[in-house]
Amino acid sequence: MGAEATSLKEAAAIVSAEIDNQFDTLLAVPGDPRANLYRAMRHAAIGGGKRLRPLLVSATAQIFGVDKTCIARTGTAIECIHVYSLIHDDLPAMDDDDMRRGKPTVHRAFDEATAILAGDCLHAMAFEILADEATHPDPFVRIDLTGELARASGPSGMAGGQMMDLEAEKSSFDLPTVTRLQAMKTGALIACSVEMGAILGRVSPEGRTGLRGYARDVGLAFQIADDILDAEGDEELAGKKLRKDGDAGKETFLSLLGLERAREQAHMLVDQAIAHLRSYGAEADLLRAIARYTLERDR
Secondary structure (H helix, E strand, O other), X not given: OOHHHHHHHHHHHHHHHHHHHHHHHHOOOOOOOOHHHHHHHHHHHOOOOOOHHHHHHHHHHHHOOOOHHHHHHHHHHHHHHHHHHHHHHOOOOOOOOOEEOOEEOHHHHOOHHHHHHHHHHHHHXXXXXXXOOOOOOOHHHHHHHHHXXXXXXXXXXXXXXXXXXXXXXXXXXXXXXXXHHHHHHOHHHHHHHHHHHHHHOOOOHHHHHHHHHHHHHHHHHHHHXXXXXXXXXXXHHHOOOOOHHHHHOOOOHHHXXXXXXXXXXXXXXXXHHHHOOOOOOHHHHHHHHHHHHOOOOOO
16 A cells, blocks of 8 residues: 555544544433434444545645644534435435445434434534534634535535436436536535635635635546446445436436546546646645545445
């Protein structure tokens, strides 16, 4: 294993452990009738998952010397949104999945009503974390973080992309529409992770152009790799059901481009993403390693 891969693996392990610690503290099970709700949130949030979004927050914020507590809390907030979206995405009304991250989905492990409430609570918790001065002493930074996450998770971002994904089962989407769908459903939170890291670092909006280009290209590369993984991957390694999009008749990057063109496009996007970081030195090596990882993952 090369030094870069070792560094990425170590960084990911540190971030994953920190996020689990944060959730363990925030989701202590109360001794009252809400106990099952907290158990359901813990089931979904603790253990498993790539923690890609908190890792991107950390990799970006560390470039600018941000305090580790600020990074951990911000990463936990965006992971709250990601986990809530997975809980709701797995529901019978959406994808009706039985497995997620190698264990039963929340509505299977508990029940549908508890799963809905667990997702609702994680959504609310994300903004509660960002509003707390423990996340950052500057209220203007906290407002920027809150606004950024709200935009990325709402109708102009992740939730809007999910609605387009539901429509994709009934319509035949062309490549620009699929690209827009994925830029919203998957790419918006990935881009938000990098943006929030820059906000923590007090980088001016005009100073974030390269980081935004990086995040946009990594988000699309990640989704193309996901499409390839969905078609060719191992369900046991992935910890979830694969080949769903093809079974549902949805157009994907893979169905529209073909396997080889899709791979080429993903490699081109990763190269572009890394090129966007040319104004940074070794301090951005973790971001470069994350970009390359999008093509190498097996889950």
